[in-house]
Amino acid sequence: DGGITQSPKYLFRKEGQNVTLSCEQNLNHDAMYWYRQDPGQGLRLIYYSQIVNDFQKGDIAEGYSVSREKKESFPLTVTSAQKNPTAFYLCASRVQDRGGYGYTFGSGTRLTVV
Amino acid sequence: GQQVMQIPQYQHVQEGEDFTTYCNSSTTLSNIQWYKQRPGGHPVFLIQLVKSGEVKKQKRLTFQFGEAKKNSSLHITATQTTDVGTYFCAGPDNAGNMLTFGGGTRLMVKP
Numbered sequence: 711d712g713g714i715t716q717s718p719k720y721l722f723r724k725e726g727q728n729v730t731l732s733c734e735q736n737l738n739h740d741a742m743y744w745y746r747q748d749p750g751q752g753l754r755l756i757y758y759s760q761i762v763n764d765f766q767k768g769d770i771a772e773g774y775s776v777s778r779e780k781k782e783s784f785p786l787t788v789t790s791a792q793k794n795p796t797a798f799y800l801c802a803s804r805v806q807d808r809g810g811y812g813y814t815f816g817s818g819t820r821l822t823v824v
Numbered sequence: 825g826q827q828v829m830q831i832p833q834y835q836h837v838q839e840g841e842d843f844t845t846y847c848n849s850s851t852t853l854s855n856i857q858w859y860k861q862r863p864g865g866h867p868v869f870l871i872q873l874v875k876s877g878e879v880k881k882q883k884r885l886t887f888q889f890g891e892a893k894k895n896s897s898l899h900i901t902a903t904q905t906t907d908v909g910t911y912f913c914a915g916p917d918n919a920g921n922m923l924t925f926g927g928g929t930r931l932m933v934k935p
Binding site for chain 2: 743745750751753758766768769800802811813817818
């Protein structure tokens with residue numbers, strides 16, 4: 711079955727550490743996205759990428775970095791510059807320029823700073 | 825920037841009662857999408873509306889897109905415990921490259 715795989719499901723980070731969250735899709739989707747969700751809140755866009763080797767900042771990109779070296783993969787690094795990284799991180803993808811098809815989300819990574 | 829707002833933030837209903845959530849955008853939208861997130865889960869795409877005044881139904885769920893394409897609603901008839909979760913609306917930016925999500929309405933159903 712096609713889908714999006716995020717790993718790990720739970721991640722604990724010490725203060726001052728960088729951590730990388732994995733997102734892999736086998737849907738052959740062009741566009742990929744990273745969202746952050748805080749408890750009881752909506753989704754806020756961190757970064758998105760429409761094609762390989764290209765990505766754009768979303769609304770809350772500070773303290774995060776991404777890469778898109780392969781169509782299937784869009785890893786997110788949470789750097790030590792992100793002051794409040796504890797949150798639920800969701801990766802999504804979609805077919806570009808195709809109406810009627812929403813985003814497909816992965817099952818998410820819950821990051822906690824300890 | 826574009827803002828998408830939803831009300832109410834929370835709604836408790838007795839099983840069998842109806843439920844409605846409302847979505848308003850600060851800008852005119854080319855389309856609006858609705859998602860459902862079960863507790864502890866991830867958002868799942870429900871539907872997309874494109875045309876002004878469009879109404880679509882999925883079993884007990886009715887989705888409407890306003891005439892001005894700035895607001896939308898989701899109505900659930902005779903709620904069931906399986907309807908529990910948070911319902912999000914989302915609208916694209918002008919270029920259609922990214923979605924802005926509303927804050928969501930969390931639905932709780934008492935059996």
